[in-house]
Amino acid sequence: NENFLRKNIATVTVLDTLANKPADAWDVSDEKNGTVWAWVDEGMNLFIAGEGGVTAKNCEDLFAHYEEATAFNFDGNFYTDITEDLYSMFLYCKNLETIDLNSFNVSGIKGFGELFYGCHNLRTVAFESWDTSSSQSFGAMFQGCVDLEQVDVSHFNTQNASSVGAMFWGCENLTSVGDLSGWDVSKVKLFKWMFSDCYKLTSVGDLSGWDTSSATSMYDMFAWCKSLTSIGDLKIPDGCETDGMYEGTSLQ
Numbered sequence: 001n002e003n004f005l006r007k008n009i010a011t012v013t014v015l016d017t018l019a020n021k022p023a024d025a026w027d028v029s030d031e032k033n034g035t036v037w038a039w040v041d042e043g044m045n046l047f048i049a050g051e052g053g054v055t056a057k058n059c060e061d062l063f064a065h066y067e068e069a070t071a072f073n074f075d076g077n078f079y080t081d082i083t084e085d086l087y088s089m090f091l092y093c094k095n096l097e098t099i100d101l102n103s104f105n106v107s108g109i110k111g112f113g114e115l116f117y118g119c120h121n122l123r124t125v126a127f128e129s130w131d132t133s134s135s136q137s138f139g140a141m142f143q144g145c146v147d148l149e150q151v152d153v154s155h156f157n158t159q160n161a162s163s164v165g166a167m168f169w170g171c172e173n174l175t176s177v178g179d180l181s182g183w184d185v186s187k188v189k190l191f192k193w194m195f196s197d198c199y200k201l202t203s204v205g206d207l208s209g210w211d212t213s214s215a216t217s218m219y220d221m222f223a224w225c226k227s228l229t230s231i232g233d234l235k236i237p238d239g240c241e242t243d244g245m246y247e248g249t250s251l252q
């Protein structure tokens with residue numbers, strides 16, 4: 001709706017009923033068949049509603065640049081079962097501090113690239129239930145989340161991923177990502193910038209068991225991780241780009 005700018009929306013709430021749909025609501029269904037409606041109240045709170053909830057076909061850039069939004073309330077009413085990509089879904093949601101995405105079914109999602117890119121104030125993400133086994137990319141997923149201190153991604157299934165590049169680049173206050181020793185990275189080609197400028201990161205687990213045989217670039221992978229003292233014996237395949245991989249660290 002051209003009357004409302006993304007950057008001015010305060011909160012987003014997804015509803016499973018149209019019972020309270022106001023007269024000034026607009027049809028946002030893909031087929032314009034009246035199944036999904038949206039409206040904004042006087043407080044710039046956005047509501048998206050459909051009977052039984054809302055099913056998303058494409059989430060790319062869906063809430064990108066909702067710069068003032070402080071809350072996304074999905075409450076189990078937002079279905080991602082047929083969605084294949086969450087690319088940049090919350091890009092530059094600068095004032096978002098906490099979000100619960102446990103209700104999302106991501107088993108068919110192929111890309112999480114730039115999902116929270118530039119979410120400067122983000123501190124808490126709940127996604128413990130996620131099955132990421134279909135994902136091919138986690139590139140820049142949390143890039144620029146400067147206030148993020150802890151996020152546990154140890155449960156991520158990376159068996160089909162080809163990129164984790166810049167996944168945490170610029171997370172300046174990040175101290176922990178969980179134990180990543182169990183990740184299957186056998187198909188990952190791009191590791192470059194994965195943890196660049198994570199100044200306070202203290203541990204990622206023992207990466208000695210990682211199969212990095214597909215890797216083509218580890219450029220700046222741990223650059224300036226000044227608090228990281230050990231990653232185990234990470235294997236580097238012949239021909240892999242490693243410039244700056246350990247720059248500014250005590251790692252070797």
